[in-house]
Amino acid sequence: MRLVGLILGLVLVFPVFPLGRWQAFTLDTAQFAFIVTVLALSWDLLARTGQLSLAQGAFFGLGAYAAGLSAPALGTIGGLLLGAAVAALSSLLLGLATLRLQGIYFAIATLAFSEVMRTLVLKAEFTGGATGLPVAPAFGGSWVLGGYYLAAAVLVLGVLTSLWVGRSRLSYAQAAARQGEAVARVLGVAVVRVKLLSFLLSSALAGLAGGVYAMKTLFLSPYDAFGLGRAVEALVIPIFGGLYTTLGPLLGGLLLVALETWLRLEIKDGYLVVYGLILILAILFMPKGLVGLWRARGKTAKEDRNA
Amino acid sequence: MELLLQTLLNGVLAAGVYALVASGLALAVGVVGIVNFAHGEFLMIGAFVSYLLFAARGIDPLVSLGVAAVAVFLVGAISYYGLIRPVLSAPELNQMLLTFGLSVLLQNLALLLFGADTRVVSPPYQGATLSLGGLSFGVVPFAAFGLSLLILLGLYWFLGRTRLGFAVRAVAQNRLAPGLLGIETQQVYLLAFGLSAALAGIAGVMLSVMLYASPTVGFAYTLKAFAIVVMAGLGNLRGVLWAALALAMAEALVSTYVPGGGGWVEAVFFLVIFAVLTWRSWRRT
Amino acid sequence: MKRVLVGLLALLGLALAQTTLRVGVLLPLSGVSSVSGKAALNGIQLAADQVNAGGKVKLELVTADDGTDPAKAVPALTKLMTVDKVDIVIGGLASGVTYALSGPIKQYKPLFLCIGAASSVVENAFSGYDQFFHYHPWDYHNVAAALDFFKSLYSQGARKVAILYEDGPFGSAGIKIYQEQLQKAGYAVQAEPFKTGSGNFTAILTRFKAFKPDILYWIGYDVDALPISTQVRQVGLAPKLVYGAPPSWPVGFDKNPLSSDVVGMTAWLPSVSNTESRKFSAAYKKQYGEITDEYMAPMGYTIVLSLAKAAEAAGSADKDKIAEALAKVRMDTPFGPLAFKPSDTGKTQYQGFDSSIWLQFQYLGGTRRPVFPKSVAARPLRYPGSY
The missing domain is CATH 3.40.50.2300 (Response regulator)
Known part of the structure; x- marks a missing residue:
């Protein structure tokens, strides 16, 4: 918990760090890292109910497109909120349809949803179709650090949501749903409501991240915005960092993006070979993720549910 | 009428390779309980074995089928021994991240070694065509379909009629009891995972002839194969064949009969899966 | 010193x-x-x-x-x-x-x-x-260069073009302009999108069969080159020309017999x-x-x-x-x-x-030969080609 606060504090004061000539680059990289981290946090929110979503990329894409299309009329914040709302609404429909699916069946159903959504956006006229959609920068590009603080704000929001859910009674219900639906029902947990609510929160966050991404890259195309790679990244990070926690996805996201960037700069050709190797070693040697490493050291401390 | 027959034939032929890739995956998921993200990379290795043998020695892909099967079986066995076995009792998500890491590793290793170029093999029969009363189809897709079918029948026979196959099924159904029956679970896993990889390797050789060889050749097929396995239901090996057939047929019908349908093929494929999964889930109870 | x-x-x-x-x-x-x-x-x-x-x-x-x-x-x-x-x-x-x-x-x-x-x-x-x-x-230069070629084909009797284009930004960007311009040049056009790398064209090509195109024009990537060349033969489409426009071609495609007579556009050839x-x-x-x-x-x-x-x-x-x-x-x-x-x-x-740097080549006898425009042609275009 203290560590989470420390990281968020660092995020907020990061732009005043004396990074010299590296500053602009690190700020740019940090923005993309924040966006991916929010996506990872959002995936973890749903994973806490035992549901493994591969639709995170679709919510991201829906949020990105909705924000990109509406920002000229609604402004930066309005566009982002609409993006989150569209993503949330679609998750409600998807959630209702897939309520009874579990495990890999749920995963593939959400993957299917994602692929269908991408095709729809690809075929629609108003989205710019395959050619893509130009997006205006956040706040009209007038504020230099605007993009950075927007991404940082969404990161803070994601972390707070994750923390709040972890401390609320919802987390017990989620854990119960994860252990097994039958058990949960016996315990009197309204599994349906818990799952839908988690899905709603998760997709809204993912949509928000998508909107910020759109305003950062300034250009959306269906294959990029709805990319399956992003859905996979959203699940890789929490596993790497530590599942069902806030610290795990937060630390995992920032570290993995930093690692990937560093490897790309240092090794260039074939840096992803090393990246893959690191993922494998991580699973073999720290099965509980980064957070597990942390906890193993401080075993004496009482079980801290929220990291 | 002729168009319909031709379309159905196209669908059936396409289903063969789908079923082959999916069956390998189904073995890994059903028996070992591993969702293997690196299955496509096993396929890619098969395609490159075929390409390299052809480019260096002019060896016919028909010969490479055997070589690739053995080579990729070994790759699969080594992967099992070194990577999968240590995480067998770990949570499912950990296993998935591990195989994802393996997938990234293998794909980029291939990129490093061979570059991103698309490569082709050129056996003399590659474009050969058969005509049958107005219908026309390629010899290679037909042979690939036939071979896939034979391999699958062989697999069913192995699982249904042999002692070892019985052991595999026993392990798939219950992870504890076989140990009591004196069946070496570990060895069965090794066999199943190796077989799963070998099937992917064989499919890779076929695809090297029908499509191309490149570090990313496995991706598209594996995604669909996953969907097919899940649609069939985990552990339902026979269902894989029917699911593959249904989906390939849907694809063929849409792209032949719907104007602009070629752009909707993917969507239809996944829509069918989505519909089947949700419908089945609501029908239970 | x-x-x-x-x-x-x-x-x-x-x-x-x-x-x-x-x-x-x-x-x-x-x-x-x-x-x-x-x-x-x-x-x-x-x-x-x-x-x-x-x-x-x-x-x-x-x-x-x-x-x-x-x-x-x-x-x-x-x-x-x-x-x-x-x-x-x-x-x-x-x-x-x-x-x-x-x-x-x-x-x-x-x-x-x-x-x-x-x-x-x-x-x-x-x-x-x-x-x-x-x-x-720019893309309008590319369209202009390709159209010059299509106009010369028209004078050789080609009337119908079937277009296969990949549904990403590369294939879809100029597709409307291509269709309009080709129709303006007197062609009947039928266009179908596909997903690049899927390798499955038999169904779409079967659909094209009823249209009996003179030219099959495909806009996709290197991964699509071989499957299209093979499957054109397998469904018996028999166009008079297969014309491809990928940004690059597969390694070893020139040595593959199925590439023979395929035409493409590039800005430069080693020859x-x-x-x-x-x-x-x-x-x-x-x-x-x-x-x-x-x-x-x-x-x-x-x-x-x-x-x-x-x-x-x-x-x-x-x-x-x-x-x-x-x-x-x-x-x-x-x-x-x-x-x-x-x-x-x-x-x-x-x-x-601008458009003047584009040239059309044909796979002939295992290499790519410039065939259009006349000023750079090393060989006459083989039309109709056999596919």
């Missing part, structure tokens, strides 16, 4: 006269466009070595990978501009990535030498930016026989031990040579002065003469090549 002194002085004079330029190179070295990106980098490196050996201008290249991904390209450009402090950037190969770069480019204001990015969307994005030198033709092209091919072979088929290699080479020429003329490392000199550069390149002029739409000021 005296001679050594003179020599040293000469060296010193040379060093003083030498202009040193730090040039950022931002290309897709991984991702979808990596084949073209790596070819371009080879060409750029080759030219830079030549320039540095010449001694008048010294080029220091700082290379970065854009990953064919906007999310990687934007930070990579920022790093080039702020960490490596370059004033000049060569890059912008894929259209989508180049579009995403337009914002940061306008922010940091480098001299931007754009190697690819044919999409008009990119032209709009850079309109009004006065340090944007676009070497590659193009102007002086600069021969010079480039020989130098490339010497440096890398193989010849290249990718036209992005001579494109990168051309960009660096023109930049060195401009720097020499400007006699300064100042990017504004170099831009001024570059605007006036006249030189021969492997593609033919290069001179910058405002683009046809007037949106950007410095457009290098």
Whole structure:
């Protein structure tokens, strides 16, 4: 918990760090890292109910497109909120349809949803179709650090949501749903409501991240915005960092993006070979993720549910 | 009428390779309980074995089928021994991240070694065509379909009629009891995972002839194969064949009969899966 | 002793006269466009070595990978501009990535030498930016070049075109214009999208069978080349011409019998026989031990040579002065003469090549031979071809 606060504090004061000539680059990289981290946090929110979503990329894409299309009329914040709302609404429909699916069946159903959504956006006229959609920068590009603080704000929001859910009674219900639906029902947990609510929160966050991404890259195309790679990244990070926690996805996201960037700069050709190797070693040697490493050291401390 | 027959034939032929890739995956998921993200990379290795043998020695892909099967079986066995076995009792998500890491590793290793170029093999029969009363189809897709079918029948026979196959099924159904029956679970896993990889390797050789060889050749097929396995239901090996057939047929019908349908093929494929999964889930109870 | 002194002085004079330029190179070295990106980098490196050996201008290249991904390209450009402090950037190969770069480019204001990015969307994005030198033709140039070819085919009796286009930005960008223009030229057109790399064309080709096209025109990637060539035969479509427009072709496709008679469009072939092209091919072979088929290699080479020429003329490392000199550069390149002029739409000021660099080739007897336009044709077009 203290560590989470420390990281968020660092995020907020990061732009005043004396990074010299590296500053602009690190700020740019940090923005993309924040966006991916929010996506990872959002995936973890749903994973806490035992549901493994591969639709995170679709919510991201829906949020990105909705924000990109509406920002000229609604402004930066309005566009982002609409993006989150569209993503949330679609998750409600998807959630209702897939309520009874579990495990890999749920995963593939959400993957299917994602692929269908991408095709729809690809075929629609108003989205710019395959050619893509130009997006205006956040706040009209007038504020230099605007993009950075927007991404940082969404990161803070994601972390707070994750923390709040972890401390609320919802987390017990989620854990119960994860252990097994039958058990949960016996315990009197309204599994349906818990799952839908988690899905709603998760997709809204993912949509928000998508909107910020759109305003950062300034250009959306269906294959990029709805990319399956992003859905996979959203699940890789929490596993790497530590599942069902806030610290795990937060630390995992920032570290993995930093690692990937560093490897790309240092090794260039074939840096992803090393990246893959690191993922494998991580699973073999720290099965509980980064957070597990942390906890193993401080075993004496009482079980801290929220990291 | 002729168009319909031709379309159905196209669908059936396409289903063969789908079923082959999916069956390998189904073995890994059903028996070992591993969702293997690196299955496509096993396929890619098969395609490159075929390409390299052809480019260096002019060896016919028909010969490479055997070589690739053995080579990729070994790759699969080594992967099992070194990577999968240590995480067998770990949570499912950990296993998935591990195989994802393996997938990234293998794909980029291939990129490093061979570059991103698309490569082709050129056996003399590659474009050969058969005509049958107005219908026309390629010899290679037909042979690939036939071979896939034979391999699958062989697999069913192995699982249904042999002692070892019985052991595999026993392990798939219950992870504890076989140990009591004196069946070496570990060895069965090794066999199943190796077989799963070998099937992917064989499919890779076929695809090297029908499509191309490149570090990313496995991706598209594996995604669909996953969907097919899940649609069939985990552990339902026979269902894989029917699911593959249904989906390939849907694809063929849409792209032949719907104007602009070629752009909707993917969507239809996944829509069918989505519909089947949700419908089945609501029908239970 | 005296001679050594003179020599040293000469060296010193040379060093003083030498202009040193730090040039950022931002290309897709991984991702979808990596084949073209790596070819371009080879060409750029080759030219830079030549320039540095010449001694008048010294080029220091700082290379970065854009990953064919906007999310990687934007930070990579920022790093080039702020960490490596370059004033000049060569890059912008894929259209989508180049579009995403337009914002940061306008922010940091480098001299931007754009190697690819044919999409008009990119032209709009850079309109009004006065340090944007676009070497590659725009998509309307590509359409014009292809149409010239189609018109000549019309005169040979072709009437129906079936178009297969991949449903990503590459295939879909110009498709409406193609359809309209072809219809204007008198063709009946039927167009179908497909997903690149899926390898399954039999169903769509079966659908085309009823249309009986004279020409099968496909716009996709290298991965689609072999499946289309094979499956055209397998469904018995029997068009008179198969015309493909991928950014690059598979390795070894020329040696595959199924490639024979397939026609394609490119800006350059190793067999193009102007002086600069021969010079480039020989130098490339010497440096890398193989010849290249990718036209992005001579494109990168051309960009660096023109930049060195401009720097020499400007006699300064100042990017504004170099831009001024570059605007006036006249030189021969492997593609033919290069001179910058405002683009046809007037949106950007410095457009290098236009539709005239495109040529049509045909796979004949295991190699690619230029067949159109007449001025460059090494062989007559085989029409109808046998597929």
